[in-house]
Amino acid sequence: MDSANIRDRRKIQKPMGVPEIVVGRLPLYLRALSHLPEEVKAITSDELGNLLGISSAQIRKDLSYFGEFGKQGSGYEIDYLRQQLQQILQVDKQWPVALVGVGDLGQAILSYGGFQERGFYIDVAFDVDPQKFGKSFNDIQILPVSQMSKFIAEHELLIAIVAIPSSVAQMVADELVQAGVRAILNYAPVTLNVPEHVRVYHIDPAIGLQNMTYYL
Amino acid sequence: MDSANIRDRRKIQKPMGVPEIVVGRLPLYLRALSHLPEEVKAITSDELGNLLGISSAQIRKDLSYFGEFGKQGSGYEIDYLRQQLQQILQVDKQWPVALVGVGDLGQAILSYGGFQERGFYIDVAFDVDPQKFGKSFNDIQILPVSQMSKFIAEHELLIAIVAIPSSVAQMVADELVQAGVRAILNYAPVTLNVPEHVRVYHIDPAIGLQNMTYYL
Numbered sequence: 001m002d003s004a005n006i007r008d009r010r011k012i013q014k015p016m017g018v019p020e021i022v023v024g025r026l027p028l029y030l031r032a033l034s035h036l037p038e039e040v041k042a043i044t045s046d047e048l049g050n051l052l053g054i055s056s057a058q059i060r061k062d063l064s065y066f067g068e069f070g071k072q073g074s075g076y077e078i079d080y081l082r083q084q085l086q087q088i089l090q091v092d093k094q095w096p097v098a099l100v101g102v103g104d105l106g107q108a109i110l111s112y113g114g115f116q117e118r119g120f121y122i123d124v125a126f127d128v129d130p131q132k133f134g135k136s137f138n139d140i141q142i143l144p145v146s147q148m149s150k151f152i153a154e155h156e157l158l159i160a161i162v163a164i165p166s167s168v169a170q171m172v173a174d175e176l177v178q179a180g181v182r183a184i185l186n187y188a189p190v191t192l193n194v195p196e197h198v199r200v201y202h203i204d205p206a207i208g209l210q211n212m213t214y215y216l
Numbered sequence: 217m218d219s220a221n222i223r224d225r226r227k228i229q230k231p232m233g234v235p236e237i238v239v240g241r242l243p244l245y246l247r248a249l250s251h252l253p254e255e256v257k258a259i260t261s262d263e264l265g266n267l268l269g270i271s272s273a274q275i276r277k278d279l280s281y282f283g284e285f286g287k288q289g290s291g292y293e294i295d296y297l298r299q300q301l302q303q304i305l306q307v308d309k310q311w312p313v314a315l316v317g318v319g320d321l322g323q324a325i326l327s328y329g330g331f332q333e334r335g336f337y338i339d340v341a342f343d344v345d346p347q348k349f350g351k352s353f354n355d356i357q358i359l360p361v362s363q364m365s366k367f368i369a370e371h372e373l374l375i376a377i378v379a380i381p382s383s384v385a386q387m388v389a390d391e392l393v394q395a396g397v398r399a400i401l402n403y404a405p406v407t408l409n410v411p412e413h414v415r416v417y418h419i420d421p422a423i424g425l426q427n428m429t430y431y432l
Contacts, residue, residue, distance in 0.1 A: 021237070024427050026426070026430070027423045027426035028407075029423075029424070031420070035406055052407060052412065080426075086429065089430050090429045090430060091429055093322045095425070095429060097425070102357075103324070104320065104324035105324035107320050108319070108321035110323045112321075112421065114405045114420075114421075114422055115421070115425075118425075118426065119422075119425070119426065119429065120367075120422065120425055156263035158432055159428070159429075159432075161421070180430060182431075183428035185424045185425055185428075189247065189302040189330045191247065191251065191268060199427075199428045199431055201427050202424075203419055203421060203424055204330075204335065205325065205330075205377070205401055206334040206335070207244065207247065207329070208401045208418075208419055209334075209375065209401055209417070210307055210334065211243060211415075212310060212375070212415045212417055213305055213306045213335065213375075214242070214304065214305050214306060215398075215399075216237075216306060216375075216399060
């Protein structure tokens, strides 16, 4: 964030008890705002709703948990709303992330260009294959998984991406949590058991497909 | 599905107006049931809720849209509930799926072993790179994207996975829809505009991460 942004920043109150489903929509709003043409400076909740297939009433209600972001009639000032959403979601900074697993999927994640502008960077990757140790992908070093706990604890990493087979996912998750990780993006198609203070977000393409077949 | 399953099958009524959020939880129930040890034959809504971090009341309410699946006291018979969920979600069959884009991510999707047992198989893949034409990955042939529309229309494919750069995602989505696709699993980090009869499910790792940073 540049100094202008910092100067403009008003402290966001993080209200208690915002439903998870509401928090879950904020990243969608942020992504939609980020993809608008640069010349567009303001957007109404109707327009944003049309882009996302969400009702404008829902959008206004969701945002109202966090404050007053729009002006009656003229809608939301895009730069301002983006900045506020980034603050609310705490992605107005860059989070270092550990990647576990550098197979096909892990390599795709390492090459993915979309993290940086959205608040994240892969700081380190771990694998079990000795042939990969010491190599690097896009300047990210690959370390033996045996060094994972120590590295994560020392660097105080809070976020990990797990791209490993289901059979070892729970074991690795336990180790990550033990080392201090509090947010896991899990690509293994298995439900991870973690303590209450840890969050897991599943990326599971079959779940995505099954969400749609109901309607076919 | 084998003949025993077909014999046992009772026709599920697909009720009108089940909220999308309810439909979206059914694949999670199905996945959790599929990961239980084989010797477990029944599960209560409390136990299922604990596995998923969802309240048992929510689970009972969700399932009650579709019928009576449990017996008071003894819970749900797992095989039966799985079978019913598969029917409701229409994944008691194998859907052929077209993959668009065979980069790192597309290759990871082609190697992903989890589709088959969950109702899907990749039938064909498309790419723009002539070096990939005619090759195959796990017996799936890679065709030029110029043949995509014709192939999809002729084979009446309804589902596509889009693993291509954002810049071309909307163009490809338009072509897919034109060819008859009605469900798109979209890995490009961009909101796709599609007609109302088409569903899009986004797989976006940054959205997943942003869902969790709020709580850190």
